[in-house]
Amino acid sequence: MSRVIEVRGLTKSYGEHQAVRGIDLDVEEGEIVAFLGPNGAGKTTTIEILEGFRRATSGSVRVLGEDPARASQSWREDIGIVLQESEPVPELTALESIQMHASYYLAPLDPHAVLDLVGLTDSAEQRTMKLSGGQKRRLDLALALVGDPKLVFLDEPTTGFDPSARREAWGMIEALRATGNTVLLTTHYMDEAEQLADRIAVIADGLIVAVGTANELAQSVGAQLQISWQAAPDQPPPPSPLAMSIAETGRASVSSTDPTQDLYILTSWAIEKGIALDGLEVVRPTLEDVYLTLTGEANS
Amino acid sequence: MSTERVRFSWLGKLQRQVGYDLLVFRRNSASLFFTIAMPLMFLIIFISLFGNGELENGASVATLYVPGILAMAIISSTMMNLAFIITSRRERGMLKRLRGTPLPPWVFVLAEGLTGAVVASFMTVVIVAVGRILFGVSLNLTGVPTLLISVVLGAVVFSILGLAFTTVISSEEAAPAITNGVMLPLFFISDVYIQGDSVPGWVQSIANLFPVRHLAHALQDSFNPFVTETSWPWTHWLVLVLWGAFGTLVTVRFFRWTPRR
Numbered sequence: 001m002s003r004v005i006e007v008r009g010l011t012k013s014y015g016e017h018q019a020v021r022g023i024d025l026d027v028e029e030g031e032i033v034a035f036l037g038p039n040g041a042g043k044t045t046t047i048e049i050l051e052g053f054r055r056a057t058s059g060s061v062r063v064l065g066e067d068p069a070r071a072s073q074s075w076r077e078d079i080g081i082v083l084q085e086s087e088p089v090p091e092l093t094a095l096e097s098i099q100m101h102a103s104y105y106l107a108p109l110d111p112h113a114v115l116d117l118v119g120l121t122d123s124a125e126q127r128t129m130k131l132s133g134g135q136k137r138r139l140d141l142a143l144a145l146v147g148d149p150k151l152v153f154l155d156e157p158t159t160g161f162d163p164s165a166r167r168e169a170w171g172m173i174e175a176l177r178a179t180g181n182t183v184l185l186t187t188h189y190m191d192e193a194e195q196l197a198d199r200i201a202v203i204a205d206g207l208i209v210a211v212g213t214a215n216e217l218a219q220s221v222g223a224q225l226q227i228s229w230q231a232a233p234d235q236p237p238p239p240s241p242l243a244m245s246i247a248e249t250g251r252a253s254v255s256s257t258d259p260t261q262d263l264y265i266l267t268s269w270a271i272e273k274g275i276a277l278d279g280l281e282v283v284r285p286t287l288e289d290v291y292l293t294l295t296g297e298a299n300s
Numbered sequence: 301m302s303t304e305r306v307r308f309s310w311l312g313k314l315q316r317q318v319g320y321d322l323l324v325f326r327r328n329s330a331s332l333f334f335t336i337a338m339p340l341m342f343l344i345i346f347i348s349l350f351g352n353g354e355l356e357n358g359a360s361v362a363t364l365y366v367p368g369i370l371a372m373a374i375i376s377s378t379m380m381n382l383a384f385i386i387t388s389r390r391e392r393g394m395l396k397r398l399r400g401t402p403l404p405p406w407v408f409v410l411a412e413g414l415t416g417a418v419v420a421s422f423m424t425v426v427i428v429a430v431g432r433i434l435f436g437v438s439l440n441l442t443g444v445p446t447l448l449i450s451v452v453l454g455a456v457v458f459s460i461l462g463l464a465f466t467t468v469i470s471s472e473e474a475a476p477a478i479t480n481g482v483m484l485p486l487f488f489i490s491d492v493y494i495q496g497d498s499v500p501g502w503v504q505s506i507a508n509l510f511p512v513r514h515l516a517h518a519l520q521d522s523f524n525p526f527v528t529e530t531s532w533p534w535t536h537w538l539v540l541v542l543w544g545a546f547g548t549l550v551t552v553r554f555f556r557w558t559p560r561r
Contacts, residue, residue, distance in 0.1 A: 051400060053558070073402050081400040085559075086393030091327040092320070103316045104403040106309065127327075147401065 002029050003062075004151055004182045005050060010059035011206075012045050019045045021206035022059070027184060029150075032177060034193040035186040037203035038295060043186040044084060046203070047155050050184065051081055064151060077105055080144035084155040088139050090129035094120050097128055098142050105147035118142040118172055134165035141172060152176060154185035158192060170195055190287045200287075204295040214287050221293045224285070227262060228253035230278040238269050256282075310407050317403070317411035322418060324385075331381060335419060339373040340430060346493065352435060359525050364495040366431035367519035371512065372492050373423040374454045378416035380479055382462030386412065387475045390466065395557040405557070413459040420455040431523075442530045443522035449537070450518040457511060457540045460547035467554035471561070486512045491520075511543040 005027035012020040020042045027033050035043045048054045049061060052068035052075075061067060066075050088097050098115060102108035115121050118138040123131060128139060137157065144152055157173065158166045166189075173196050176183055187193055193200045194214045201211045210220050231252035237244045242254045242265060256262040259282055270277050325331050343365060352362050389395050398408055424447070431437035439447065469475050487493050489503050490513035499507075507513040514536035521531045 053396070053399070073404055076400065076402040079400070081397070083393055083397055083400070086397045089324060089389075089394060091324040096320070096323070100316075100320045101401065103313060104401040106402070143397070 003027070004029050004031075004064060005184065006060075006062040007046075007050070008060045010046065010049065010061060011057045012042075012049060012054065013057045019206055020049075020056075023203075023206075023208050025201060025208065025211070027182060029182055030180050031199065032173075032183040032185070032197050033199050033201060034197035035184070035203050036188070036190065036193040036200050036291065037186075038188055041203045041295075042206040043188075043203055044155055047153055047184065047186055051079070051153050052076075077107075077147060078150040080147060080149035080152040082137075082140045082144045082152070082154045082157055084159070086140060088128035088131075088136060088143070091127065093125050093127055094131065094135075094139055094142075095124040097139060098146050101143045102146045107148060108146050109148045111146060114142045114146045117145065117175060119168070134161060134168065137161070137165075137169060138172065141169075145176075149181065151182045151184070154183060156186055156188070158187070158189070166192070190291055194287050202291060202294045209294045214290075217287065217290045217294070218285050221290050224255040224257050225259050226253050226283045226285075227256050227259065227266065227280070228283065229280040232275065232278075236273070236275070238266050242266060251279075310404060313403060314407050314411055314414070317408060318414050318418070321411055321415035325381070325415060325419065330384075335373070335376045335381060336423065336426075339369050339376060339423065339427065342372065342493070343369040343427065343430065344434070347435060350495070357526060360435065360437065361495060362431060362435035362437045363523050363525060364491070364520055366427060366435065366437045367523045368492045368495060368516050370424060370427045370451075370519050371454065371490075371516040372487060373427060374420045374451060374515065375458050375483065375512065377419035377423055378413070378455050379458035379462035379465065380483065381416055381419070382412055382459055383465040383469065383479045384475050386463065386466045387469045388472045390557065391472045391559045391561065393559055396559070399557050409463065412463075413456070416459050416462070417452070417455040420451060424451050437523060438525065439523060440525065440527070442528060443524070445530050446522035446533065447519065450515065450522065450533070453537055453540055454515045454518075457544035457547070458515075460544050460551060461511070463555060464547040464550040467550060467556070483512075486510055489513075491516050508539075511540050514539040 003026060005025065007023055007025040010020055010023040011018065023046060035046065037043050045054065049056050050063050050068055052071055055069045061069070063071075064075065064078055066072075068075075089100075092100065095111060095115060098111040102111050115124055118141050120135060120138055120142065123135060128136065131139065141154075141157070154173070158169045161169060170192070173183065173185070185196065199212060200214060200217060201208045202217065203209070210217050212220060228251050231246050231250050235244075235246065235252055238254065242262060244252050244254050246252045254262065254266070263282070267277070346369070347362050347365050350361065352360050355361060355364070386395070399405065428439055432439070465479060469478050486507070489499060489507040490510065491499070491507075492512065504513075518533040518536040518540075521527070521533045524531070
């Protein structure tokens with residue numbers, strides 16, 4: 001396995017404003033990594049530096065062994081890019097657009113096969129101006145893939161999509177995994193990052209505040225499982241070490257790092273005392289909780 | 301892959317890109333109307349409106365209108381088209397996407413220019429033919445070298461100026477207003493739409509600062525029926541070259557591939 005992206009101490013300033021404030025990141029071959037963060041966190045700035053569209057202010061960047069800012073035209077043979085906003089040429093058909101892009105590469109894929117991969121075969125002869133938003137996005141992906149890249153950049157691939165179009169797009173990105181492509185994507189949807197990425201890099205305010213799988217991120221913020229039930233009137237507190245709190249909604253809860261042990265303590269105590277634990281449940285922290293904790297910390 | 305293949309791959313890319321650009325041109329009804337139909341319409345309207353009378357030298361007015369409208373057609377197919385198309389592609393992120401591919405940027409730019417030159421050549425043939433058939437304007441063999449050099453030089457210079465123009469156009473919507481706002485007055489004062497001595501001297505002096513009148517006059521030299529020797533309108537060509545140099549400087553310095561918004 002070889003390293004596809006290596007970023008060390010990357011910063012980018014626009015005048016006084018520091019958009020990126022020191023990012024380190026490694027992406028290995030075949031990985032799908034997501035930059036997750038709110039708008040203005042520095043996701044697009046970072047990905048555009050990796051794509052060679054912007055120059056870093058400081059730090060070192062290696063993508064497929066080269067510095068993108070100085071890379072030769074042939075470096076682009078191995079890179080596929082889906083920009084955040086980009087329209088196809090309206091006068092060409094979907095197939096012609098893909099064929100035109102194929103002509104830019106020395107060893108492109110078969111345009112018909114690519115059309116099939118993104119599910120646009122039925123629209124092959126449609127002028128691109130007649131395609132729907134979701135179809136145009138699929139064409140964007142086709143144009144990025146036709147050169148048979150080793151590394152694919154996807155900048156907010158599903159922003160503005162309705163839920164069914166998003167599901168469809170996810171299916172295609174999953175298909176990239178099967179072809180062994182390395183993928184770096186940006187998103188501000190947590191479910192998208194969780195669904196698609198092997199690893200998630202949470203960006204807030206120009207810094208990566210955490211990297212890992214969804215589970216690792218949950219652990220890194222010490223996010224704990226919540227055991228909760230409907231509090232009885234005059235609810236007595238469970239024995240130590242369980243620390244109960246009662247929300248205004250009337251639900252009692254205890255945080256837990258060891259739910260097997262803690263549930264045992266709680267339920268044996270309840271049976272002994274004859275207390276009913278109505279609506280007892282154990283809730284995993286969602287990526288949303290983790291994310292809000294992480295980005296909240298960065299902002300405070 | 302062989303070195304040979306890499307070394308000459310740009311030639312194939314250029315050829316294919318011109319092919320796609322011409323396809324796009326043929327399918328764009330606005331391009332077809334403004335570049336192909338409008339010059340022909342104007343040629344017929346102006347000669348009908350102002351009459352195809354005799355000039356002082358005995359030649360017909362059409363011998364001035366045919367090259368005048370030809371100048372307009374060359375400028376439409378190069379500068380006007382490039383200013384619209386490049387601006388619209390820039391603002392829609394198409395140029396940025398191209399920069400993300402192995403297509404060398406200069407191949408793309410050259411292809412756009414060549415496409416304009418192909419259309420300009422086509423219009424030259426059409427306008428010369430229409431002038432001949434409808435208005436009896438014949439092109440002497442001695443005028444052919446002057447015509448060819450002027451058409452090619454005009455296509456090159458006005459392609460460059462089209463690229464330069466995109467640097468001051470901020471949005472797709474502004475492109476027609478800005479280009480027409482500059483070019484229409486120039487067409488009126490540069491012996492393209494209106495021929496003869498009715499244009500005051502000071503207006504002519506202003507027109508002489510800009511390239512349109514020089515292209516029109518270089519082309520008119522090639523249609524002069526009384527000239528028996530090939531003429532070489534060096535001054536007109538020199539002014540065109542200077543504008544081309546200016547356009548190159550502006551383009552190299554300010555051209556951008558990414559949207560402005």
